[in-house]
Amino acid sequence: MGLGERLSKVFGSSQESKTPVNPTKVENSENKTKTEEKLVADKITIGHVHMSGCSGCVVSIADTFEGLFTLLDNYADLVYCLTLADVRDIPKMDVALVEGSVCINDHHSIEDIRKTRENATIVVALGGCASYGNITRFCRGGQWNQPGHEAFVPIGDLINVDVYLPGCAPTPEAIRNVCVMAYLLLKGNDDQKALATKYLEPLMKLPTLGTEACGCDLMTKIINHGLCMGCGTCCASCPVRAITMQSGKPNIERDMCIKCGACYTACPRSFISLELTAQFETILGAIDGAMNP
Amino acid sequence: MVLGNYKAVCAARAADANIRNGAQDGGIVTAMFAYALEAGIIDGAIVAGPGEKPWQPEPTIATTVDELLAARGTKYNICPNMAMIKEATRSYGLDKIGIVGTPCQMQALRKAQLYPIGVRSVPDKIALAIGIFCMENFPYDGMKAIVEDHCNVPMQSLAKVDIGKGKFWAYTNRGAVTQIPLKETHKYEQPGCHVCLDYVANLADVSTGSVGSPDGWSTVFVRTAKGETIWGQAAKAGVFEVQDIGSVQPGLALVEKLANQKISGNQKYIEQRAGYGIGKTLNNPYI
Numbered sequence: 001m002g003l004g005e006r007l008s009k010v011f012g013s014s015q016e017s018k019t020p021v022n023p024t025k026v027e028n029s030e031n032k033t034k035t036e037e038k039l040v041a042d043k044i045t046i047g048h049v050h051m052s053g054c055s056g057c058v059v060s061i062a063d064t065f066e067g068l069f070t071l072l073d074n075y076a077d078l079v080y081c082l083t084l085a086d087v088r089d090i091p092k093m094d095v096a097l098v099e100g101s102v103c104i105n106d107h108h109s110i111e112d113i114r115k116t117r118e119n120a121t122i123v124v125a126l127g128g129c130a131s132y133g134n135i136t137r138f139c140r141g142g143q144w145n146q147p148g149h150e151a152f153v154p155i156g157d158l159i160n161v162d163v164y165l166p167g168c169a170p171t172p173e174a175i176r177n178v179c180v181m182a183y184l185l186l187k188g189n190d191d192q193k194a195l196a197t198k199y200l201e202p203l204m205k206l207p208t209l210g211t212e213a214c215g216c217d218l219m220t221k222i223i224n225h226g227l228c229m230g231c232g233t234c235c236a237s238c239p240v241r242a243i244t245m246q247s248g249k250p251n252i253e254r255d256m257c258i259k260c261g262a263c264y265t266a267c268p269r270s271f272i273s274l275e276l277t278a279q280f281e282t283i284l285g286a287i288d289g290a291m292n293p
Numbered sequence: 294m295v296l297g298n299y300k301a302v303c304a305a306r307a308a309d310a311n312i313r314n315g316a317q318d319g320g321i322v323t324a325m326f327a328y329a330l331e332a333g334i335i336d337g338a339i340v341a342g343p344g345e346k347p348w349q350p351e352p353t354i355a356t357t358v359d360e361l362l363a364a365r366g367t368k369y370n371i372c373p374n375m376a377m378i379k380e381a382t383r384s385y386g387l388d389k390i391g392i393v394g395t396p397c398q399m400q401a402l403r404k405a406q407l408y409p410i411g412v413r414s415v416p417d418k419i420a421l422a423i424g425i426f427c428m429e430n431f432p433y434d435g436m437k438a439i440v441e442d443h444c445n446v447p448m449q450s451l452a453k454v455d456i457g458k459g460k461f462w463a464y465t466n467r468g469a470v471t472q473i474p475l476k477e478t479h480k481y482e483q484p485g486c487h488v489c490l491d492y493v494a495n496l497a498d499v500s501t502g503s504v505g506s507p508d509g510w511s512t513v514f515v516r517t518a519k520g521e522t523i524w525g526q527a528a529k530a531g532v533f534e535v536q537d538i539g540s541v542q543p544g545l546a547l548v549e550k551l552a553n554q555k556i557s558g559n560q561k562y563i564e565q566r567a568g569y570g571i572g573k574t575l576n577n578p579y580i
């Protein structure tokens with residue numbers, strides 16, 4: 001049995017009957033005749049840390065709609081989130097989802113990012129700004145209220161980051177997939193941990209490759225290395241339509257590029273595990289099962 | 294494993310002679326999309342429609358059977374179908390997307406579903422992914438050089454291109470046939486194809502190609518639960534004529550032989566690349 005298959009045995013896949021995580025029979029006191037299966041999983045704690053970002057990333061978290069409730073009901077407690085949870089100081093947590101880059105002209109931001117690193121087991125750079133600076137790379141200061149705030153760095157320039165999840169904004173589906181995998185990594189059985197590790201590995205490698213991204217990465221890292229085969233995924237992934245396909249290769253309108261890193265991360269020739277991808281049906285079914293228990 | 298996971302394999306062709314006419318092989322891709330479109334399984338399909346220049350494909354979202362028919366046949370040059378995957382949901386409002394593509398495009402699609410970076414609302418809307426076997430592809434100018442300079446056929450006179458029996462074939466609209474040894478075409482191949490480790494589109498819902506089946510028929514792998522359901526419904530509706538793969542020549546052994554050839558050859562190239570530098574290595578996508 002493959003890892004994905006074993007995983008789906010626990011989570012239930014869309015095709016098979018759905019078995020919830022750690023199903024525990026709970027007697028319903030009001031109606032003794034009805035026995036319902038309730039999810040009693042060991043939850044993880046997550047927080048959303050807002051640095052200099054536009055809130056698009058947190059909107060993406062919420063955009064999983066009922067998915068957010070499923071995540072919060074079954075897998076994670078939201079212990080910190082300025083927009084959604086009433087907690088002022090950054091607490092200890094398992095996973096910190098950091099949105100935005102850090103303004104080094106603002107000492108609060110420096111303290112917050114340091115505290116995030118100290119208090120979180122896993123730090124995820126959520127979105128293009130936290131990972132690569134993105135649109136904040138173009139800031140020159142002079143904005144109302146804080147004209148002196150002009151120098152912004154991706155969080156990886158100040159702290160060690162465990163996972164990058166690029167995208168402007170990161171998609172709700174990517175957040176969902178990564179959350180389920182992060183949950184398995186922390187609370188799953190050995191097989192689930194192995195699968196989650198394999199899944200998260202490339203996103204964990206991204207921080208080691210640097211904090212700079214550009215559409216030019218498609219040239220310097222893919223085309224120039226003889227790897228591009230013209231599938232067009234990069235073109236579809238660009239949030240600002242800076243990429244068109246010319247002669248079967250991506251052509252980057254370099255002035256339009258906002259340096260989010262989506263295209264390179266999405267490219268199947270930047271990284272792919274054929275072993276993991278071969279199990280796509282079971283993995284997607286399992287994620288679906290996890291989100292629809 | 295070189296043939297990927299599959300639930301069933303057979304030789305088949307579209308029952309509708311109209312679809313087969315102008316299709317590359319058994320018309321499997323077009324017939325299956327046409328059935329899925331009419332049955333409401335897909336709202337449209339991303340196919341290689343006619344482009345600006347003769348035989349230059351353009352990724353096209355077909356929402357009618359006529360548009361599917363207009364995209365029949367193999368264009369032996371790059372058609373970035375994945376470039377339209379987000380447009381399909383945005384500009385075209387498709388909720389159930391069909392897509393055809395080469396093995397590398399199927400890899401791109403599945404990576405996009407597992408790691409949906411920048412393709413919001415796409416991953417859960419893939420209703421039918423049909424893969425086509427592929428040994429290699431050519432850039433447009435490469436194909437043009439082969440057809441015009443080697444086969445001596447003007448692109449606008451070309452009726453069909455095929456690769457088979459170790460040769461590259463060009464058929465003209467007036468019925469002339471030119472063939473050249475396949476090895477003359479190698480230098481025009483897209484370099485990115487040489488690191489590709491999939492011949493029969495292992496990651497598609499259903500994948501198909503000519504190799505293994507007699508002329509006019511296609512070899513079909515039914516791979517996923519989704520593929521199995523749709524293939525089953527279409528077959529039941531009489532969309533396909535089906536034969537046991539064991540009963541046809543040359544059969545699955547040839548598919549396996551070619552798959553092994555492609556994969557081991559390309560694996561060797563990947564290893565060779567790794568040794569190009571001194572204390573440095575070129576990027577390798579496989580982890």
Ligand SMILES: Cc1cc2nc3c(=O)[nH]c(=O)nc-3n(C[C@H](O)[C@H](O)[C@H](O)COP(=O)(O)OP(=O)(O)OC[C@H]3O[C@@H](n4cnc5c(N)ncnc54)[C@H](O)[C@@H]3O)c2cc1C
Nearest residue numbers: 316317318319320321322323341366368427428502503504
């Ligand atoms: C570059 C390339 C290499 C191939 N190599 C092999 C091989 O080595 N062995 C083998 O058995 N088969 C190979 N095929 C597949 C084969 O040529 C037929 O496409 C396949 O058998 C489907 O035929 P059909 O009659 O079922 O499809 P049809 O009904 O004719 O439909 C074909 C579909 O493929 C789409 N298409 C055409 N060209 C492209 C393209 N460049 N990129 C993406 N989609 C496209 C069309 O739009 C259409 O929807 C290759 C195809 C391509 C594009």
Ligand code: SF4
Nearest residue numbers: 228230231232234267
């Ligand atoms: S996604 Fe990668 S392989 Fe595909 S066209 Fe873009 S650069 Fe080339």
Ligand code: SF4
Nearest residue numbers: 215238257258261263
């Ligand atoms: S080209 Fe587009 S996807 Fe790539 S980094 Fe620039 S803005 Fe992002």
